[in-house]
Amino acid sequence: AQSVTQLGSHVSVSEGALVLLRCNYSSSVPPYLFWYVQYPNQGLQLLLKYTSAATLVKGINGFEAEFKKSETSFHLTKPSAHMSDAAEYFCAVSARGNEKLTFGTGTRLTIIP
Amino acid sequence: DAGITQSPRHKVTETGTPVTLRCHQTENHRYMYWYRQDPGHGLRLIHYSYGVKDTDKGEVSDGYSVSRSKTEDFLLTLESATSSQTSVYFCAIRLDLGSSGNTIYFGEGSWLTVV
Numbered sequence: 001a002q003s004v005t006q007l008g009s010h011v012s013v014s015e016g017a018l019v020l021l022r023c024n025y026s027s028s029v030p031p032y033l034f035w036y037v038q039y040p041n042q043g044l045q046l047l048l049k050y051t052s053a054a055t056l057v058k059g060i061n062g063f064e065a066e067f068k069k070s071e072t073s074f075h076l077t078k079p080s081a082h083m084s085d086a087a088e089y090f091c092a093v094s095a096r097g098n099e100k101l102t103f104g105t106g107t108r109l110t111i112i113p
Numbered sequence: 114d115a116g117i118t119q120s121p122r123h124k125v126t127e128t129g130t131p132v133t134l135r136c137h138q139t140e141n142h143r144y145m146y147w148y149r150q151d152p153g154h155g156l157r158l159i160h161y162s163y164g165v166k167d168t169d170k171g172e173v174s175d176g177y178s179v180s181r182s183k184t185e186d187f188l189l190t191l192e193s194a195t196s197s198q199t200s201v202y203f204c205a206i207r208l209d210l211g212s213s214g215n216t217i218y219f220g221e222g223s224w225l226t227v228v
Contacts, residue, residue: 041222043222099207104155
């Protein structure tokens with residue numbers, strides 16, 4: 001079984017400040033991990049993914065995430081928030097050999113001007 | 114763009130009526146999925162398919178059926194729509210192993226309201 005927990009359903013940061021969105025996973029086998037972003041009334045867009053290569057993964061729009069096996073975490077960060085980063089972010093896990101993707105409940109990011 | 118088209122994009126229907134949502138892909142990917150998105154629940158898997166006529170249930174499959182008679186089309190049917198099925202439905206495809214390692218791409222969504 002696999003699961004994802006996203007801490008904080010709503011996060012607010014000031015423009016230019018660090019963005020940190022938290023994700024912890026549970027998986028009985030080595031996982032694939034993903035972050036997706038969803039803008040209002042749109043589908044989900046892949047931000048980045050971890051597939052067992054480098055533990056620090058860089059994605060689009062300046063986001064990155066670090067896989068920490070000892071902490072079972074895959075937190076998403078961006079050094080400097082921009083107004084256009086306001087959206088909902090979903091962490092997801094897929095276990096190797098399992099075709100299904102399991103999502104967290106999402107974190108809505110608000111950027112304060 | 115993963116070549117996914119969902120139809121209809123918006124639909125209002127009455128309780129008790131059947132509803133079919135269609136997902137069409139242009140790139141012959143083997144795996145296709147239907148998820149629903151609800152506030153506080155994220156995305157939950159309804160059904161998925163791993164080939165023509167090969168389907169399996171997800172975590173919220175009750176009240177839904179699917180069919181895949183062609184590689185490119187994956188249909189989701191609500192046999193008798195209920196208000197609890199008011200949701201946003203997303204179709205997704207998985208890029209086959211060897212290309213992007215289990216990466217799943219989503220369509221634009223179908224907004225369904227059951228009144």
